Amino acid sequence: xxxxxxxxxxxxxxxxxxxxxxLAGAEPVALWHGDRALRGVDAVILPGGFSxxxxxxxxxxxxxxxxxTELVTAARSGLPVLGICNGFQILCEAHLLPGxxxxxxxxxxVTRDLRLRVENDQxxxxxxxxxxxxxxxxLKSGEGAYAADPATLADLEAxxxxxxxxxSGNPNGSAAGIAGxxxxxxxxxxxxxxxxxxxxxxxxxxxDGLRFFASALGAVLR
Amino acid sequence: xxGADTVARARVTPDQPQPYAELGLTAAEYAKITGTLGRRPxxxxxxxYSVMWSEHCSxxxxxxxxxxxxxxxxASAALLAGIGHNAGVVDIGQGYAxxxxxxxxxxxxxxxxxxxxxxxxxxxxxxxxxxxARPVAVMDALRFGPASAPDTGRVLPGVVSxxxxxxxxxxxxNIGGELDFDPCYAGNPLVNALCVGVMRHGxxxxxxxxxxxxxxxxxxxxxxxxxxxxxxxxASAAFxxxxxxxxxPSVQVGDPFLEKLLVECCLELFAEGLVVxxxxxxxxxxxxxxxxxxxxxxxxxxxxxxxxPLRDASLGPPEILxxxxxxxxxxxxxxxxVGRFLExxxxxEVRAAVIGEVTDGGRLVMTWRGDVVVDIPPGSAxxxxxxxxxxxxxAAQDTLAADDPAALPRPAGGAALRADLLALIGSPGLADKxxxxxQYDRYVRGDTVLAMPEDGGLLRVDDATGLGIALATDGNxxxxxxxxxxxxxxxxxxxxxxxxxxxxxxxxxxxCLNFGSPExxxxxxxxxxxVRGLADGCAALGVPVTGGNVSFYNQTGTVAIHPTPVVGVLxxxxxxxxxxxxxxxxxxxxxxxxxxxxxEFGGSAWAHVRHGHLGGRPPAPRLDAERRLAGLLAxxxxxGLLAxxxxxxxxxxxxxxxxxCLRGGVGCQVRPPGDAFTWLFSESAARALVAVRPGAQAAFxxxxxxxxxxxEVIGRVGGDSLVVEGSFAIPLAELAAVHTAALPALFx
Numbered sequence: 001x002x003x004x005x006x007x008x009x010x011x012x013x014x015x016x017x018x019x020x021x022x023l024a025g026a027e028p029v030a031l032w033h034g035d036r037a038l039r040g041v042d043a044v045i046l047p048g049g050f051s052x053x054x055x056x057x058x059x060x061x062x063x064x065x066x067x068x069t070e071l072v073t074a075a076r077s078g079l080p081v082l083g084i085c086n087g088f089q090i091l092c093e094a095h096l097l098p099g100x101x102x103x104x105x106x107x108x109x110v111t112r113d114l115r116l117r118v119e120n121d122q123x124x125x126x127x128x129x130x131x132x133x134x135x136x137x138x139l140k141s142g143e144g145a146y147a148a149d150p151a152t153l154a155d156l157e158a159x160x161x162x163x164x165x166x167x168s169g170n171p172n173g174s175a176a177g178i179a180g181x182x183x184x185x186x187x188x189x190x191x192x193x194x195x196x197x198x199x200x201x202x203x204x205x206x207x208d209g210l211r212f213f214a215s216a217l218g219a220v221l222r
Numbered sequence: 223x224x225g226a227d228t229v230a231r232a233r234v235t236p237d238q239p240q241p242y243a244e245l246g247l248t249a250a251e252y253a254k255i256t257g258t259l260g261r262r263p264x265x266x267x268x269x270x271y272s273v274m275w276s277e278h279c280s281x282x283x284x285x286x287x288x289x290x291x292x293x294x295x296x297a298s299a300a301l302l303a304g305i306g307h308n309a310g311v312v313d314i315g316q317g318y319a320x321x322x323x324x325x326x327x328x329x330x331x332x333x334x335x336x337x338x339x340x341x342x343x344x345x346x347x348x349x350x351x352x353x354x355a356r357p358v359a360v361m362d363a364l365r366f367g368p369a370s371a372p373d374t375g376r377v378l379p380g381v382v383s384x385x386x387x388x389x390x391x392x393x394x395x396n397i398g399g400e401l402d403f404d405p406c407y408a409g410n411p412l413v414n415a416l417c418v419g420v421m422r423h424g425x426x427x428x429x430x431x432x433x434x435x436x437x438x439x440x441x442x443x444x445x446x447x448x449x450x451x452x453x454x455x456x457a458s459a460a461f462x463x464x465x466x467x468x469x470x471p472s473v474q475v476g477d478p479f480l481e482k483l484l485v486e487c488c489l490e491l492f493a494e495g496l497v498v499x500x501x502x503x504x505x506x507x508x509x510x511x512x513x514x515x516x517x518x519x520x521x522x523x524x525x526x527x528x529x530x531p532l533r534d535a536s537l538g539p540p541e542i543l544x545x546x547x548x549x550x551x552x553x554x555x556x557x558x559x560v561g562r563f564l565e566x567x568x569x570x571e572v573r574a575a576v577i578g579e580v581t582d583g584g585r586l587v588m589t590w591r592g593d594v595v596v597d598i599p600p601g602s603a604x605x606x607x608x609x610x611x612x613x614x615x616x617a618a619q620d621t622l623a624a625d626d627p628a629a630l631p632r633p634a635g636g637a638a639l640r641a642d643l644l645a646l647i648g649s650p651g652l653a654d655k656x657x658x659x660x661q662y663d664r665y666v667r668g669d670t671v672l673a674m675p676e677d678g679g680l681l682r683v684d685d686a687t688g689l690g691i692a693l694a695t696d697g698n699x700x701x702x703x704x705x706x707x708x709x710x711x712x713x714x715x716x717x718x719x720x721x722x723x724x725x726x727x728x729x730x731x732x733x734c735l736n737f738g739s740p741e742x743x744x745x746x747x748x749x750x751x752x753v754r755g756l757a758d759g760c761a762a763l764g765v766p767v768t769g770g771n772v773s774f775y776n777q778t779g780t781v782a783i784h785p786t787p788v789v790g791v792l793x794x795x796x797x798x799x800x801x802x803x804x805x806x807x808x809x810x811x812x813x814x815x816x817x818x819x820x821x822e823f824g825g826s827a828w829a830h831v832r833h834g835h836l837g838g839r840p841p842a843p844r845l846d847a848e849r850r851l852a853g854l855l856a857x858x859x860x861x862g863l864l865a866x867x868x869x870x871x872x873x874x875x876x877x878x879x880x881x882x883c884l885r886g887g888v889g890c891q892v893r894p895p896g897d898a899f900t901w902l903f904s905e906s907a908a909r910a911l912v913a914v915r916p917g918a919q920a921a922f923x924x925x926x927x928x929x930x931x932x933x934e935v936i937g938r939v940g941g942d943s944l945v946v947e948g949s950f951a952i953p954l955a956e957l958a959a960v961h962t963a964a965l966p967a968l969f970x
Contacts, residue, residue, distance in 0.1 A: 009571060010479050012393030016668040048666075050391045053479025109386045109661045140390075140663045197665040202799055203682065204665065 001026040001217055004041035006071075006087075008033040008062045012049035013084065013196060020196040021045070024213035033065040043080035043124070043216045044071060046087025048140075048194055058101060058143050059089035068094060080124035080216050081188045085141055088180070088190030097181055097190045098156065099148035101141075105173025109142040113205040116179055116193060117167040120160050123186040127218050128211035134167050135208035137193040139179075144192040146174040146181070156181060163189055226539055227265035228593040236262050245272035251607060258602045266527075266588065266595040269540035271603055273506035274513060277774050280606030283740035284772045287750050290757040295766035300729050303768075308349045308429055308502065309419075310768020312730045314794040316689050317423050321353045324363070324416040324695060324734040324790045326773035330473045331413040335380025339413050340388035340476040344548050346417040347392065347481065348502035351488050352551070354427035355419025358667060359681055360389050362399040362415050363695045363734070363788045364658075367408025369650035369968050374403070377411050379969055384476075385415070386661040391478035392485070395670045396662035397679025399695055400788075402651045406699060409778040414734040414788050416695055420683055427492060429501040431519035431554045434582040436498055438515075438523060439560070440508070441567055441574035442484045442550040444533035449474035449507075449546025480549040480572075487570035488551065496555060496563045503550035509543040509603075511552040512578075513586060517604035519554070522581035525588040527595065529577040539588070539595045554580060613746035622704060625837025627823040632899050639898060640950035642832060643876045644960050646903075649831045652873055653964035654884075671798045675885060677720040677869050682798045690798030694720035694791055696871075697736075699784030700825035701840040706748045706785045709825075710755035711843040715907055716871050717791040718763055722852035723867040723910055725802045725859025726793030731760055733770035733789050738782020740774045748785040749774075756787065762845035765791065800859055805886030808865040809940045810916050813890060815875065816851060816926070816933040817844075817909030821900045827872040828903040847908035847931070854929040855910065863922045865939070866913040876902035878911050880957055883944050889954055891945040892937030898949050913939050 003021045005028055007014045018028035029041050033051075038044065051062035062068070068090075075081045075096050083091035091097045104110055116137055118129040129135070148156070153175055156162050164180035172192075180191035195209025232238075240262065242252040247268075255263050255271050263271060277283060292304065302319055303311035309323035327342025343360055350357045362385055366374045389396050394417070431438065491497050499519060501511045508530060516523040527539050537545070555563050560576060567574040581587075586603075588596035633639045646652050655674060664673040671690060672680035678694035696717040702709030714731065721728045733756060738745040760767055776783045795801065823829050824838030858864050866886065868878045883889050894901050914922045919935075926933050937947075945951040 010391075010482055012391075012482075012666050016666065019668055049393065050479060050482075053391065053477070055479070108383070109390060109663075111660050111663055111665070138665050140665060142390075194665065197668065199668075203668055203670055 002029045002041045003216060004029045004031040004038055004044040006031045006033060006044065006046050006067055008051035008065060010049050010051045010053055011047050013047040013194065016196040017045045017047040017084065020199045020210065020213050023199050024210055024217060026217055031067060033067050035067045036070060038070050038074060046083040046090050048085035048087060051086055051090065058086060059093040062090045063093040072096060075188050078185065078187050082125050082212065083190040084194055084196065085192060088192055091188060091190045096188050097183060098152050099146055099181065101143050102145045102147045103143050104145055110171050111138065111140040112171055114139050114171060114193060115167040117165045119165050120163045120182065123163055123182045123189050125189040125212050125215045126163055128215040136206040137195050137198040137209050138205060139171055139193045141192060144172045146178040146192065148175060159184060164191060226590045226593060226595055228595055229264055229597050232262050232264045238262065240268055242268060246276055247272050251275060254607065259598065264595050266539035266543055267598060269543050270509040270596060273509050273544050274603040275606045279506050279510060281772055282607045283609050283611050283774065284749065285608050286610050287753040290753060291767040294757040294761050296761050296764045298766045301766055301768065303426065304766065307769065308352045310730060310732065311353060311426060312768060312792060314689065314691060316684060316687060318683055318689065319421050319423050320418060320691055320792060321350055321355045322416065322418040322693065322732055322790065322792050323349055323769050324414050324732050324788060325771040326734050326736060327413045327415060328411060328736065328773050328776055331381050332377060332411050334473040335377045336384040337473055337475050339381040339384030341474045341548050342413055342415045343385055343388040344476050344478065344481050345504045346415045348504065348551065350417045350419035351485055352427065352429060352500050352502045353419065354425040354492050355421040356489055357394055357417050357419045357485060359397045359679060360394045360415060360417050361397055361679060361693060361695055363697055364400060365402045365404065365407045365412035365786065367403065368405050369403045371408055373408065375969065381413055382658050382661055388476055388478045390663040392482050393666050395664045395666050397664060397670055397673040397681065398693065400697060401655050401658055404699055404784065406784045410776040410783050412736050412786060416790050418691065418693055425492060427497060427500050429515060429518060430499045431515035431523055431580045433498060434520055434580050435557060436580045437555050437557055437560050437576050438525065438578040438580065439553045439555055439563065439574055440530055440550060440577050441553065441572055443477065443480055443547055444531045444573065445542055445545045446533040446547045447537060447541060447545065450541050450544045474546050474548050476548050483570045483572050484549055484551060487567055487572045490566050491563060494562065496559045497553050498556060499554035501552050503552060505546060507543065507545045507547065513600045513603040515552065515554065516586045516600035520580055520582050521600065522583035523578055523586050524581050525578035527588050527590050529575055531573055531575050539590045611740050611746045612743045613750050614743035615747050616744040622837055623839060627829045627835055627838045630829060630833050630835055636949035639902060640952060642828065643880065646827055646831050646873045646877055647880050647957065648960040648964050650964055650968065652827060652877055654962040656962060657965035657969055671801050672724055672803065676804055678724045680724050680795060680798055680801050688797040688799045690795035692721045692724045692726035692793040692795055695788055696720065697786050697788035699786040700830060700836055702752060702786060703784040703836065704825050704838065704840045706751035707755035708840050708843055710752040710787050711759040711845065712840060712907055713787060714756060714759040714789045715843055715845060715848045716869065717789045718765065718848055718852065719869040719910065721791045721793035722855045723802060723869045724795065725800055725856060726795040727856050728765050728791050728793040728852060730792045731765050731767045731789060733767060733787055735770065735772045736776050736783065736786040736788065737774055738777035742782065745782050752785055752787045759845060763849060796860065800862065802859055802864055802867040803885065804866060804868040804882050806866055806882045806888040806890060806913055806939045807886045808913060808915060809888060811865045811913035811939040812919055812935050813892060813937045813939060814912050814914055814933045815909065815936045816912060816931050817847060817906065818932050819901060819904050819906050819909065822904050822906045826903065826905045841905050841907050844908040850929050850931050851908055851910060854926060854931045857925055858922060861921065863915055863918040864912050865915050868911045870909040870911060871905065874903045874905050875911065879944055882911065883954055884958055884961055888939055889941040889943045889945065890937055890939050891941065891947060893947045894949060898946065
């Protein structure tokens with residue numbers, strides 16, 4: 001199984017995402033923002049960082065990168081796609097996911113190990129978890145407050161598209177404590193917290209994040 | 223620009239008055255330039271000399287003292303490049319080398335806190351990059367005026383947001399540092415940034431322009447008017463009493479996104495072997511890079527200043543030479559490789575321009591639209607003047623030393639000791655730093671094993687073997703004010719100990735020497751004593767200084783800051799998977815206090831927080847004991863004997879116990895001897911607190927005896943309170959509430 005990790009100018013957690021993919025037992029494949037094809041990968045991760053310096057608006061420039069054309073088509077055909085932090089912002093800008101990420105309510109960058117609750121264990125990236133399970137994963141972002149209009153929020157809740165929720169307080173003012181959402185099909189997931197930083201207790205608060213990557217393995221194999 | 227002042231014109235207008243004083247040069251220095259050139263300098267040459275001979279770039283007042291650091295450096299097989307390079311390089315084994323350095327950005331951070339601090343990070347990262355290494359982490363040592371002062375409320379949040387903005391966006395984990403407050407830093411905050419980088423042996427790059435015919439390329443950002451004269455105007459003069467708005471244009475503006483591209487671009491250029499020599503553009507910009515590259519190389523260079531890409535077309539030669547626009551590098555490249563060099567730059571969308579070539583003429587010649595505007599021997603600018611400034615031990619030192627803290631009223635009884643501990647851990651300098659550190663990314667790159675609030679930062683370098691590096695920075699203005707020689711040794715010893723308690727072996731030292739005006743003999747005495755203390759201390763500990771930075775003129779009017787050398791120590795960890803944390807986790811582990819405790823309260827946190835007192839003698843450094851303690855900790859860590867380890871420093875055992883309990887979320891019970899106060903709050907050096915794994919006590923005792931480190935079992939880990947038997951108990955929840963409330967209450 002090969003999972004692509006896209007590097008945009010300003011991507012920072014690409015190396016971490018690739019390491020997490022390896023630890024989960026898959027082969028990471030480096031994809032470049034200027035690539036026009038996805039090199040036959042079975043899934044794609046858009047890693048965290050500050051693509052294009054977050055100029056204009058987080059993710060707003062990256063969505064126009066050449067690699068995104070093919071990615072959007074493939075995602076709409078069911079390719080598992082995970083966006084983490086800046087990757088989540090890009091997926092929202094590309095309209096693969098509903099809503100938007102806005103400035104933290106505290107107006108400061110927040111790095112914190114947080115308890116999260118898994119709300120949907122049926123997506124391509126959460127099948128290795130149990131619904132209601134609590135996990136500890138770091139959050140690190142300045143514009144991580146999830147926002148959407150009331151109708152969209154109601155639809156997301158009704159359709160089970162809220163994938164992950166903050167379980168101990170709301171660190172950034174996200175609507176309904178939402179930390180991650182998916183598309184209607186469940187193959188595209190966006191997360192504000194960073195599961196790739198929770199794959200080894202030596203370098204993270206837990207190894208709870210590893211199963212996001214292991215989930216993709218199962219999603220493709222089944 | 224028409225009418226640039228050319229060499230030809232300078233020859234025929236010898237008497238034209240020049241603004242050398244406004245540029246910070248003395249009449250004697252101006253005369254020296256005229257003598258060297260045999261004519262008056264052009265406007266461009268004057269600009270070049272003024273920034274190169276500024277205190278910040280030339281080290282003209284500090285050089286005669288700093289020589290001791292190299293001359294007395296203990297022999298170290300690990301040292302691959304020492305003082306004099308952009309940064310020192312240390313061999314850590316398994317084919318890896320590490321380079322690290324700490325640098326000040328004090329003055330810009332006061333004038334414009336956010337950008338000043340941000341570009342401080344950017345500058346030190348490029349220093350590390352220029353050595354050929356991939357930057358892998360940063361740390362920051364920050365000192366501000368009183369925490370409750372309105373101006374601290376302006377400066378601190380801006381500094382922290384600047385570091386957060388630049389470092390996070392660059393993708394470098396921030397793994398530690400310091401935060402302290404003292405009235406002496408009001409108006410002169412200290413913002414010292416450290417960067418560490420890792421490379422393979424053989425990746426080392428040099429900062430020299432060799433090979434006549436090789437091309438000189440400037441790449442990265444365009445050159446603008448920002449930071450013109452930053453080195454001479456800001457960093458080399460004391461602030462006056464009036465408003466500082468006039469200096470605002472001297473602060474540079476940072477673009478971390480461009481720096482990230484520049485880092486990746488450079489590493490790819492290095493990997494393809496496209497670079498003969500490289501230098502970052504920091505203080506004094508193009509002036510510094512060209513003169514230093516030429517002086518260190520074949521000796522000559524021809525530069526077309528009009529080929530430097532500008533973001534402001536109105537700039538002329540003097541401004542281009544002095545500009546401190548950020549995110550720029552200069553490389554020397556063989557002609558046949560220029561094409562490929564430019565391709566790599568294009569891939570990373572980094573602008574690059576060939577601006578000149580190396581010559582064998584021994585002259586640095588710069589032209590502007592065909593006219594020669596600079597023609598100098600580069601060594602004359604790169605080396606600069608050397609001053610042996612007068613120094614005098616101020617008489618007030620004796621008064622200060624006589625003011626012994628033994629006379630201070632001490633807490634009597636358990637309730638008073640309890641109140642003192644809570645006051646200390648709730649004081650701004652010792653409180654939980656989460657308000658600051660939560661704004662930094664400590665996780666990026668996935669190799670952070672320890673970060674604040676641990677004693678030292680620890681990074682994994684090799685996934686397979688667990689090889690790692692530990693880093694700590696320490697400073698203590700109060701100790702150094704009482705005795706700069708002993709104080710600097712205490713600071714060095716603390717950083718050394720902070721590395722040792724992670725289980726790493728200390729290897730090398732960097733330093734950032736923050737002082738007042740070198741023109742004040744009292745300050746110069748402090749400086750000389752501090753450097754002498756550092757040189758002697760490094761020799762005693764067996765760790766060489768690999769590089770550093772001096773920041774003078776940290777004073778307003780005639781009032782200088784406390785002498786504040788900040789020392790960074792780098793260590794190697796043979797297996798980062800065995801790292802020691804400060805957190806108590808293992809219930810039932812025996813607590814052992816290592817080292818000897820005397821009643822030493824001069825400059826202590828207790829005297830400062832409880833009595834606002836600074837006087838007496840600082841604690842005695844015990845460098846032999848530090849060495850043995852470090853040896854014991856490394857061996858005990860390798861043997862898996864310890865569950866936790868924490869160095870004892872500010873606030874002594876009491877604060878250490880509180881921090882260990884809070885970090886691990888588990889309490890402890892300890893038994894004080896007769897004098898609980900001294901035992902809890904003294905700051906005697908060469909001490910650490912360790913939690914020994916159940917069952918490992920005998921093995922640890924044997925090791926301790928072998929290493930000749932005194933120690934005694936003082937209690938054990940367990941419960942949900944910090945209990946000092948027969949004296950007081952504090953529930954962890956209360957301890958945590960006091961510890962975490964202080965900074966949010968001050969800064970929102």
